[in-house]
Amino acid sequence: MGEDIAKYSDRELTLFRKKRLAFVFQFYSLIPTLTARENVELTLELTLRKRKDISKIAEEHLTLVGLENRMDNFPFQLSGGERQRVAIARALAKSPDILLVDEPTGQLDQKTGDSVVSLIRKIAKEKKKTVLLVTHDQELECYADRVITLRSGQIVSDVSKSLITNIEDGRILNAADI
Amino acid sequence: MQQIYKTIFREFRFQKKRTFLLFLVFFVIVSIPLAMFSIDPSINASIIESNQLYQLAYLDMGFQGNSDEICSSVENLINSYPEYSDISFDIRPSCSYQLYHESNWYYTSIIGINATTSPKVNQIVSDSELSKLQDNTAFILESFANELDIGIGSKITLYTLVGEKEIEIVGLVKSIEFLSYDLSLEGAIYINYNTFQEFNDWGEIHFNNVAFYFPSDPDLNFVETFAEKLREEVNPMEAQVLYFWYVREFSISSLFQDVLKLTSQVLFVMACAIILGAGIVIYLITKRYAVEQRKQTGMLYAFGFTPKIILRVFMLRTLIISIFSIILGILGSYGFLQIMVRILVSRWGFL
Numbered sequence: 001m002g003e004d005i006a007k008y009s010d011r012e013l014t015l016f017r018k019k020r021l022a023f024v025f026q027f028y029s030l031i032p033t034l035t036a037r038e039n040v041e042l043t044l045e046l047t048l049r050k051r052k053d054i055s056k057i058a059e060e061h062l063t064l065v066g067l068e069n070r071m072d073n074f075p076f077q078l079s080g081g082e083r084q085r086v087a088i089a090r091a092l093a094k095s096p097d098i099l100l101v102d103e104p105t106g107q108l109d110q111k112t113g114d115s116v117v118s119l120i121r122k123i124a125k126e127k128k129k130t131v132l133l134v135t136h137d138q139e140l141e142c143y144a145d146r147v148i149t150l151r152s153g154q155i156v157s158d159v160s161k162s163l164i165t166n167i168e169d170g171r172i173l174n175a176a177d178i
Numbered sequence: 179m180q181q182i183y184k185t186i187f188r189e190f191r192f193q194k195k196r197t198f199l200l201f202l203v204f205f206v207i208v209s210i211p212l213a214m215f216s217i218d219p220s221i222n223a224s225i226i227e228s229n230q231l232y233q234l235a236y237l238d239m240g241f242q243g244n245s246d247e248i249c250s251s252v253e254n255l256i257n258s259y260p261e262y263s264d265i266s267f268d269i270r271p272s273c274s275y276q277l278y279h280e281s282n283w284y285y286t287s288i289i290g291i292n293a294t295t296s297p298k299v300n301q302i303v304s305d306s307e308l309s310k311l312q313d314n315t316a317f318i319l320e321s322f323a324n325e326l327d328i329g330i331g332s333k334i335t336l337y338t339l340v341g342e343k344e345i346e347i348v349g350l351v352k353s354i355e356f357l358s359y360d361l362s363l364e365g366a367i368y369i370n371y372n373t374f375q376e377f378n379d380w381g382e383i384h385f386n387n388v389a390f391y392f393p394s395d396p397d398l399n400f401v402e403t404f405a406e407k408l409r410e411e412v413n414p415m416e417a418q419v420l421y422f423w424y425v426r427e428f429s430i431s432s433l434f435q436d437v438l439k440l441t442s443q444v445l446f447v448m449a450c451a452i453i454l455g456a457g458i459v460i461y462l463i464t465k466r467y468a469v470e471q472r473k474q475t476g477m478l479y480a481f482g483f484t485p486k487i488i489l490r491v492f493m494l495r496t497l498i499i500s501i502f503s504i505i506l507g508i509l510g511s512y513g514f515l516q517i518m519v520r521i522l523v524s525r526w527g528f529l
Contacts, residue, residue, distance in 0.1 A: 011484075014479075014482055014483075014484055014485075015482070017479075017480060017481065017482040018481070018482025018483075019482070021480075021482075022481075023477075023480050023481070025477070029473065029474075029477040031181075031185055031474065032192065033184075033185050033188030033189055033191070033192050034181055034184065034185060034188065038181045038184065039181075041181050042181040042182060042481075043481050043482075045180050045181060045182070046481065046482050046483065
């Protein structure tokens with residue numbers, strides 16, 4: 001993007017976060033008193049004015065993550081995987097340039113974790129978004145185009161990969177498989 | 179409604195216990211004191227029998243001498259000033275008496291009243307027509323009746339030098355003239371003129387009284403001015419005036435002042451403890467809430483909500499609880515105080 005955001009004022013940073021960034025947190029960070037739909041609408045209200053548009057986009061994204069039947073459930077009524085899906089829908093709904101994902105599988109079992117990361121990748125590809133994912137789980141490397149390894153805060157490797165070339169039936173195929 | 183504001187109301191639903199606790203704290207430290215010291219309702223609110231004649235201020239002038247001359251002087255004063263035209267008066271004989279009842283002696287005032295008109299005593303609960311106080315019947319101060327453990331229909335015996343006389347109680351009185359027996363240890367019995375004349379010789383001390391009644395809520399200055407003019411009007415040479423008067427100020431705050439005087443130290447310590455306790459609870463609740471909200475605040479900030487909106491939401495929640503609890507608390511306290519007043523009035527006879 002070619003902009004030095006370190007020089008931004010607080011107001012500019014807030015605007016930057018509002019318009020161009022979205023987050024998916026390890027602990028989901030859903031508002032417990034809002035339903036899945038309302039959680040998604042919450043962030044949409046930052047950028048959109050029309051109620052109709054907000055509801056429509058929220059529903060679209062919840063459907064995209066497979067929660068069309070769970071829209072009016074509160075977070076405590078959802079499983080860990082479902083909560084993370086709501087968090088993903090919430091992040092993607094406002095159509096950010098960059099999606100920051102922090103340990104998205106940290107609270108999930110292997111299978112659910114894989115499906116969540118797979119979903120992030122799929123949607124990011126479809127919508128042409130940049131995803132910056134931070135994880136301790138090295139198995140998630142296969143989902144990445146570029147892997148930067150940090151140790152004690154220092155970059156120890158930075159590898160661009162073209163391993164992931166296709167997704168078929170929810171199964172990730174890498175170059176070697178093809 | 180925007181979802182961010184919806185969270186405020188949902189908080190009330192999801193955090194019922196904490197919301198209620200906060201409500202209760204505001205109720206105790208804000209609403210009750212506000213209700214107690216700001217609301218100053220008319221005493222009419224605590225009149226039990228609202229259809230009875232009622233006078234807020236009462237002026238009593240005792241005299242020895244010719245009652246006709248006194249009557250003429252008083253009428254002259256009332257007729258001379260239009261502002262006094264609503265004041266009525268009643269010349270009544272009275273005497274102090276030691277009532278013997280069930281092995282005990284009770285200091286009692288016996289007052290003769292005019293039975294041809296509605297008796298000008300306050301708040302009478304009676305089985306009979308108020309204006310028809312028959313011979314050998316009496317109204318009795320309610321708190322005194324409670325002390326004697328008698329009620330309407332009961333009979334008391336008055337002992338005189340010439341024999342015994344049974345008097346039937348036909349009404350219970352809460353009167354401005356007498357404090358509760360519990361406080362004053364002075365009972366009061368109202369009988370009609372005829373009955374009083376019959377027993378006139380019994381009393382140890384005899385008075386003639388002029389009782390003045392003010393039909394509306396007069397302020398203290400009004401009664402004081404009237405009393406001064408009365409003092410000028412009645413010629414001390416014509417009658418030996420044993421003059422005294424009083425006005426009782428009736429309001430919830432003054433009522434509570436009376437109560438506070440009785441138990442002021444205990445209440446003061448209690449009030450301090452309540453305020454201190456409530457302050458600590460508010461501090462703890464707010465602190466805990468702020469800590470709980472830290473994560474949510476950070477998340478909202480990350481999404482791009484401005485600190486201004488986040489702060490507004492945080493403050494709005496507390497504001498809504500406090501306004502709601504204060505309004506509801508004042509209404510509730512008002513009702514609560516009304517009930518307390520009634521209990522106090524009935525128990526201690528402040529009226």
